[in-house]
Amino acid sequence: MKPQCERCSAPLEPNAQAYICSFECTFCPTCSTQVFRYVCPNCQGELVLRPRRRPQEPNYAVA
Numbered sequence: 001m002k003p004q005c006e007r008c009s010a011p012l013e014p015n016a017q018a019y020i021c022s023f024e025c026t027f028c029p030t031c032s033t034q035v036f037r038y039v040c041p042n043c044q045g046e047l048v049l050r051p052r053r054r055p056q057e058p059n060y061a062v063a
């Protein structure tokens with residue numbers, strides 16, 4: 001999973017909301033919904049909500 005939006009470079013944590021296409025182009029919710037309108041600008045594919053990882057994941061760090 002990519003750690004940031006491919007358009008605006010906003011950081012996308014593994015358990016944060018993000019959108020991907022079938023080729024795993026990854027964008028933040030703002031770019032996906034307001035700029036691209038759920039269509040990937042790279043491949044014209046559909047952008048859908050990325051599945052989030054569980055917070056119990058070993059490398060999940062909590063202060």
Ligand SMILES: [Zn+2]
Binds near residue numbers: 005009027029
């Ligand atoms: Zn973005």
Ligand SMILES: [Zn+2]
Binds near residue numbers: 023025040044045
């Ligand atoms: Zn794409």
